[in-house]
Amino acid sequence: MQDKFNDNGWGCAYRSLQTLCSWFLYNGYTDKHPPSHNQIQKTLVDMGDKPEKFVNSRQWIGSVEVGYVMDSWVGSQHRIQFVSSGEDMAMQGGLLAHHFRTHGTPVMIGGGVLAHTILGVKYDDVTGDTQFLILDPHFTGKDEITTIIKEGWCSWKGPNFWDKRAHYNMCMPQRPSLDLN
Numbered sequence: 001m002q003d004k005f006n007d008n009g010w011g012c013a014y015r016s017l018q019t020l021c022s023w024f025l026y027n028g029y030t031d032k033h034p035p036s037h038n039q040i041q042k043t044l045v046d047m048g049d050k051p052e053k054f055v056n057s058r059q060w061i062g063s064v065e066v067g068y069v070m071d072s073w074v075g076s077q078h079r080i081q082f083v084s085s086g087e088d089m090a091m092q093g094g095l096l097a098h099h100f101r102t103h104g105t106p107v108m109i110g111g112g113v114l115a116h117t118i119l120g121v122k123y124d125d126v127t128g129d130t131q132f133l134i135l136d137p138h139f140t141g142k143d144e145i146t147t148i149i150k151e152g153w154c155s156w157k158g159p160n161f162w163d164k165r166a167h168y169n170m171c172m173p174q175r176p177s178l179d180l181n
Contacts, residue, residue: 007037007058008140009058010058010059010060011037011137012114012115012116012137012138013060013061013062013063013065013066013108013110013115013137014037014040014061015115015137016066016106016108016109016115016116016117016135016137017034017035017040017061017066017069017070017108018034018035019034019106019108019117019135019137020066020070020105020106020108020117020171020173021033021034021035021070021073021074022034023105023106023173024074024076024105024173025074027104029074029076029175029176030073030074030075032073032074035069035073038055038056040061040069041054041055041056041057042055043068043069043072043073044061044065044068044069047068047072049065049068050065060113062110062115062169063080063108063109063110063115063169063170063171064080064169064171066078066108066110066171067080067171067173070171070173074173075176076105076173076174076175076176077173077174077176078171078172078173078174079171079172079174080169080170080171080172081095081169081170081172082167082168082169083111083167083168083169083170084167085164085165085166085167085168086111086162086163086164086165086166086168087159087162087164089130089132089159089161089162089168090128090130090159091128092130092170093121093123093124093128093129093130094123094125094128096118096121096123096130096132097121097123097125099172100120100121102175103172103173103174103175104175105172105173105174105175106118106119106135106173107170107171107172107173108170108171109168109169109170109171110168110169110171111162111163111166111167111168111169112163112165112166114138114163115137116134116135116136116137117134117135117136117137118132118133118134118135118170119133119134119135119154120132120133121133122156130158130159131156131157131158132156132157132158132161133154133155133156133157134154134155134156134157134161135153135154136152136153136154138153139153
């Protein structure tokens with residue numbers, strides 16, 4: 001239960017999408033507040049990606065759907081990066097470092113039956129060592145930053161965090177250019 005809405009067991013990608021939309025709002029790229037679960041579902045139905053019965057369901061979404069909603073909701077383009085296994089996530093450090101340098105947007109990642117949000121990356125281009133700053137959308141409780149940090153709901157994770165048997169898709173929103181003219 002979060003914000004008086006129970007999405008336990010199915011809402012992690014929705015929450016990650018809401019985090020991405022918040023980034024665009026708070027960085028001045030949109031004036032739209034993050035969509036509710038229902039608005040996310042209606043957006044996917046309206047664009048023809050999901051059938052009408054999807055609205056008000058408890059069905060999961062993945063990285064591709066997150067990208068579709070980002071495109072529609074905040075007008076951003078996105079890149080989907082497929083990673084064949086959790087073991088290969090360690091090799092994504094350079095790609096993610098480039099993404100955060102050039103776009104800075106959080107990344108939604110889905111794999112197996114879970115979704116997470118990557119807020120940053122520490123990448124050593126000499127050794128290839130990679131750490132991921134993960135915001136875990138599975139948190140339920142009061143919005144108290146001290147608890148969230150202390151209990152590891154937002155923390156640095158190593159490559160062993162990822163499930164070695166799962167494949168992953170990363171939705172990497174592209175920051176629009178600001179027209180300064």
